[in-house]
Amino acid sequence: MLSYIIRRLSIMVPEIFLISIIAFIVIQLPPGDFLTTYIMRLQASGVSINQTIIDTLTKQYGLDRPIYIQYFLWMKNIILYGNFGTSFSWNRPVGEIIMERLPMTLIISIASLIFTWAIAFPIGIYSATHQYSPLDHFFTLLSFIGVSMPGFLLALVAIWFLYKYTGYAIIGLFSLEFLDKPWSFAKLADMLKNVWLPIIVIGISGMAGLVRVIRAMMLDEIKKQYVTTARAKGLPEYKVLIKYPLRVAVNPIISTIGWLLPSLVSGESIVAIVINLQTIGPALLTASLAQDMYLAGSIVFILGTLTVIGMFISDLLLAWIDPRIRYGER
Amino acid sequence: MVNDDKGGNQSMSNAESTFEKISNKKTKAEQLLYASQWKLIWWRFKRHRLAFAAMVILAVLYISAIFAEFIIPYDPTFRLVGYEDAPPTKIHIYIKGEGFQRPFIYGLKREIDSYTLRVRFVEDTSRRYPIKIFLRSEPYKILGFIPVNIKLFGVEGSPLLLFGSDRLGRDLFSRTIYGGRISLFIGFGGIAISFILGCLLGGISGYLGGTVDNIIQRIIEVLSSIPTIPLWMTLAAAIPRTWPVTKVYFAITLVLAMVGWTGLARVVRGRFLSMREEEFILAARAAGAKESRIIIKYMFPNFFSYLVVNITLAIPGMILGETSLSFLGLGLQPPAVSWGVLLHDVPDLSILAQRPWQLFPSLFVVIAVLMFNFMGDGLRDAVDPYSIIF
Numbered sequence: 227m228l229s230y231i232i233r234r235l236s237i238m239v240p241e242i243f244l245i246s247i248i249a250f251i252v253i254q255l256p257p258g259d260f261l262t263t264y265i266m267r268l269q270a271s272g273v274s275i276n277q278t279i280i281d282t283l284t285k286q287y288g289l290d291r292p293i294y295i296q297y298f299l300w301m302k303n304i305i306l307y308g309n310f311g312t313s314f315s316w317n318r319p320v321g322e323i324i325m326e327r328l329p330m331t332l333i334i335s336i337a338s339l340i341f342t343w344a345i346a347f348p349i350g351i352y353s354a355t356h357q358y359s360p361l362d363h364f365f366t367l368l369s370f371i372g373v374s375m376p377g378f379l380l381a382l383v384a385i386w387f388l389y390k391y392t393g394y395a396i397i398g399l400f401s402l403e404f405l406d407k408p409w410s411f412a413k414l415a416d417m418l419k420n421v422w423l424p425i426i427v428i429g430i431s432g433m434a435g436l437v438r439v440i441r442a443m444m445l446d447e448i449k450k451q452y453v454t455t456a457r458a459k460g461l462p463e464y465k466v467l468i469k470y471p472l473r474v475a476v477n478p479i480i481s482t483i484g485w486l487l488p489s490l491v492s493g494e495s496i497v498a499i500v501i502n503l504q505t506i507g508p509a510l511l512t513a514s515l516a517q518d519m520y521l522a523g524s525i526v527f528i529l530g531t532l533t534v535i536g537m538f539i540s541d542l543l544l545a546w547i548d549p550r551i552r553y554g555e556r
Numbered sequence: 557m558v559n560d561d562k563g564g565n566q567s568m569s570n571a572e573s574t575f576e577k578i579s580n581k582k583t584k585a586e587q588l589l590y591a592s593q594w595k596l597i598w599w600r601f602k603r604h605r606l607a608f609a610a611m612v613i614l615a616v617l618y619i620s621a622i623f624a625e626f627i628i629p630y631d632p633t634f635r636l637v638g639y640e641d642a643p644p645t646k647i648h649i650y651i652k653g654e655g656f657q658r659p660f661i662y663g664l665k666r667e668i669d670s671y672t673l674r675v676r677f678v679e680d681t682s683r684r685y686p687i688k689i690f691l692r693s694e695p696y697k698i699l700g701f702i703p704v705n706i707k708l709f710g711v712e713g714s715p716l717l718l719f720g721s722d723r724l725g726r727d728l729f730s731r732t733i734y735g736g737r738i739s740l741f742i743g744f745g746g747i748a749i750s751f752i753l754g755c756l757l758g759g760i761s762g763y764l765g766g767t768v769d770n771i772i773q774r775i776i777e778v779l780s781s782i783p784t785i786p787l788w789m790t791l792a793a794a795i796p797r798t799w800p801v802t803k804v805y806f807a808i809t810l811v812l813a814m815v816g817w818t819g820l821a822r823v824v825r826g827r828f829l830s831m832r833e834e835e836f837i838l839a840a841r842a843a844g845a846k847e848s849r850i851i852i853k854y855m856f857p858n859f860f861s862y863l864v865v866n867i868t869l870a871i872p873g874m875i876l877g878e879t880s881l882s883f884l885g886l887g888l889q890p891p892a893v894s895w896g897v898l899l900h901d902v903p904d905l906s907i908l909a910q911r912p913w914q915l916f917p918s919l920f921v922v923i924a925v926l927m928f929n930f931m932g933d934g935l936r937d938a939v940d941p942y943s944i945i946f
Contacts, residue, residue, distance in 0.1 A: 237774075244778040248787075255794030374925040376876045378883055379899075379918045386908045386915075395905055492783035496880055510786055514793035514886055522790040530782040537781060 230545050234538060241534050249527035250297050253519045310527075311520035315512060320524045323509060328528070331505040334424060335494050339486065341429035342436060349433075350440025351467065354448060365437060372434030377493040381427045381500040388423070396420050398502040424501050428493045432486050440475065447471035477548050483540035488533045495529075597861060600938040607934020610927040617924055621736030625698045628730035629710040632893050636715050639664065640725040642677050644913050645717045647687065660684045663714040674910075685714040720913035722901060731893050732917045738894035740924060742809055742878045743871035749813035751867065754820025759851070761821065762828025769825075776818045784815050788877055792886040801892045808887050812877045816870055823866050827859035861939035868932035872925040879921050895921050 265280065291299075303309040310320035353362045389395045400416055447453065448471050456466045495507030502508065506525055513521035591599070602608055620627050630636070645661050662679040669676050691710040697703050710716060719728035761772040779787075791811040795804055831837060840850050881887030882896025890897060898917040902908050908915070 240774055241778050241781070244774060245782060248778070248782065252790045252794065255791070256796070370926060370929055371922070374872065374922050374929060376880050376883075376918075376921065378880060379915075379921070382902065382908060382915070382918075385905055386912065389905055389909055397905060488781055488783045492785040495783065495789075496785050496884070499884065507786075510789055511884055511886075514789045514884075517793055519790075519793070522793055526782060526786055526790050529786050530778070533781045533783060534778075 227545065231542065234541055234545075238534055238538055242531050245530035245534065246301060246527055247297070249523040249530070250300060252526055253300075253523035254293070256517055256519060310524040313513065313518050313521040315516040315518040315521070320521050323521065324506065324525060324528055327504060327506045327509055330503065331491075331494065331498075331507075332532075334421070334428070334498070334503065334505060335487075335490050337421075337425045338428040338432070338490050338494065339483070341425050342432045342486065342490070345429065346433045346436040346440060350437045351444055351472065353437065353441040354444030355467065357445065369434035369437050372430050375431070377427065377431055377497045378500045380430060381424070381497045384423055384427055385501065396423050396501060398504075424494075424497050424503060427501075428490060428497050431493050432490050436486065443475035444471055447474050477544065480540060480544050480547060483536065483543075487536040487540075491529055491533060593861070597935075597938045600940075601934055604934035604937060607931050607938075610930035610934070613923070614927045614931065617736060617920070617927075618740055620733055621740050623698055624734045624737060625696055626704065626706075627708045628727070628733050629707060629716055630727040630730045632726065632731045632734040634726065634730075636717075636721060636725040636727065638666065638725070639677075639715050639717070639721050641675070641723060641911055642715070642717055642721045642725075643911075644720040644916075645715070646679065648684075657684075658686050660686045661711060661714060661716060683714075685711045687711055687716065719916040720911070722898075722914070728898070728913065728916055731898055732895065732920055735893045735895045735898055735917060736920065736924075738805065738888065738892060739875055739878055739896065739921070742805070742812070742894075743874040745806070745809035746812035746816055746874040746877075747867050747871055749809060750816035750820055750870065751863070753813065753817035755824055755863075757817070758821030758824030759828060762825035763832070763851070765829075772821070773825075776821055779815060779818050784877070785880060787815060788812070788881055789884065789886055792881050797889075801888065804888055805892070808878060808881065809874075811881075812874045816874060819870060820863065820866055823862055824859065827862060828855065831855055831858060865932060865935045865939055868928060868935055872928040875921065875925055875928075 300311070303311070308321055310324070312318070313320050313323060316323055349365050353365050356362050385396050398420070400413065400420070450471070453466060453471055456470055457463075461469070494505065495510060497503075498505045498507035499511050506529065510522060510525045512518075513525065636642075642664060645664070647659050647661055648657065649659050650656055661684075662681050663683055663685065664677045665680045667676045667678050668674070687709060688711065689709050691707045691712070693705055693707045693710070695703060695705040715721075715727070717727050717729065719732060721727055722731070757772050761769045788811055791814060792808065795807045795811075799807070837850060837854060840854050845853070878887055878894060879896035879899065882894050883899045885900055888894050888897055890900075895917045899915075899921075902911075902914045
């Protein structure tokens with residue numbers, strides 16, 4: 227197991243390195259370096275800039291040096307000091323803004339993942355055991371629609387229907403009176419009143435694909451002879467399903483965390499914008515709209531790194547469950 | 557060809573089948589033997605009713621987007637002054653006491669609600685305006701070069717707003733159909749770039765193997781592990797705001813293709829790897845065929861059908877991408893009309909609750925994407941050489 231972990235970790239390092247390069251390219255993409263943007267911004271707001279500040283900033287980011295040195299300086303600041311650079315639109319360190327919003331992003335993403343699984347498993351198993359039944363067709367249609375609806379649209383339609391039929395308007399994670407208050411039980415209760423909707427909306431788009439995978443896996447397994455044997459020996463039907471085919475079918479499904487995670491985070495960021503959650507998504511939108519590239523690039527870097535770590539964890543889980551991977555080839 | 561004796565058996569077992577019927581089947585079986593690969597795929601695809609229907613609907617969508625000027629009653633930028641934020645016009649075909657009528661509409665009257673002080677539109681039942689087909693209109697040009705002076709349908713004397721109107725009094729139906737030009741075709745641009753990149757890099761990766769393969773695989777893994785929408789958002793953010801629409805359009809297709817090529821490259825690589833070991837490739841090499849000839853003449857035709865399936869399933873992702881980006885205000889900007897741009901007008905609940913018809917363009921997004929998924933599903937079955945034809 228240990229050698230597997232080490233092998234898997236060694237793949238992660240170049241991956242994170244590549245992500246950092248992509249993020250850096252993103253930062254460099256807009257014409258002109260960020261300092262000119264910064265100076266223009268300050269001038270537009272009527273602040274005079276003195277030359278010493280410009281010189282310090284130029285030196286700090288190595289703007290007068292070649293581009294690869296700039297990259298190494300950026301990385302050095304992140305690794306050694308946790309300094310991601312400064313956001314111009316917020317006028318604060320990028321790391322601070324991200325750290326403020328990261329916990330909520332993680333909570334909502336993980337909750338969506340759990341929701342996705344909790345719903346997709348029963349539906350997938352039902353669809354496989356009742357293949358071509360009316361409900362199976364219904365779920366198939368539903369999952370096609372789930373895949374075809376962009377997340378923001380689902381969110382919009384969901385809050386609109388909720389408002390139309392119950393009169394309850396979800397305009398954010400918290401009601402107005404709790405917005406600036408510190409954490410308390412009342413605030414938590416208030417959050418729970420609102421947070422289920424984004425979780426469901428984010429979960430549904432991932433669920434659609436997962437149901438199809440589970441259904442296909444279960445269909446393959448159910449036809450095998452060991453299932454017939456178990457049934458012939460008189461095991462109750464639920465035990466036949468849960469003890470044998472489900473355990474085989476679950477392996478590839480755990481590996482789906484790998485592709486589910488990026489799509490969940492991706493869905494989360496756009497749904498969060500529509501429902502106005504205090505997560506990374508809306509911060510990325512404002513950063514992107516203002517061409518605040520240090521913030522935007524750093525967010526891409528952090529989200530990418532987190533998904534790579536998430537995939538690493540899912541691979542470990544898979545190795546833990548399936549000995550063929552632990553001891554297997556490669 | 558597994559299937560042709562199956563077809564024969566079926567007709568034999570059918571006791572009532574006359575001689576004619578049998579001979580008909582035979583010719584069908586014969587046809588199967590001589591049919592080309594593409595013909596077989598087409599026959600299998602036609603059997604898949606849902607996929608076939610999806611293709612027809614997509615064809616209708618694309619044709620209506622191409623000939624948008626002929627179909628839409630109003631120019632997408634034309635403002636119906638006095639009809640701002642009007643709800644969809646009701647089309648009547650039945651009146652109590654008079655029975656069924658030719659479809660007609662009533663005129664709209666503006667009223668101010670005495671309680672909320674909001675403008676409200678009420679039907680003015682004093683006069684009926686029939687909906688006319690092939691209506692004469694001002695001369696205009698389809699696609700900018702075919703001069704016409706007929707519209708598919710319209711109403712004289714009163715505005716016909718099938719999907720209602722927007723904040724500036726522009727007809728939402730016209731704008732939605734017209735917006736299909738950008739939204740439906742952006743997928744093709746993105747796919748074209750993805751296709752080239754995917755074939756090239758996937759091909760290199762699968763054909764050369766070794767270190768190059770390793771590096772390209774890592775890049776693909778990384779690109780697909782970064783959440784798509786955030787990556788798209790930041791890439792789109794780098795597009796200068798001052799660029800003209802066509803340039804932005806091209807940039808957005810590039811942004812969409814940045815992520816899209818990875819899936820195609822994976823398919824191409826997998827096929828290359830499995831095919832490299834096949835006998836017919838070995839035979840070709842032994843016969844002295846050049847590497848380029850082996851790739852183009854022997855390998856490419858073999859995985860082309862799989863590529864078609866993957867392309868069909870990748871286009872909806874691009875359509876959703878453009879819609880999401882434009883919805884966020886990061887894609888195309890307002891003078892351009894696309895489904896995402898139209899949805900950009902509904903950012904929050906307060907507007908949505910008052911003017912739900914603003915969501916009509918989204919219906920087209922969902923239908924287009926759904927149909928592509930259905931069609932891709934059918935195509936996947938159709939290119940599978942072991943599935944049954946008749």
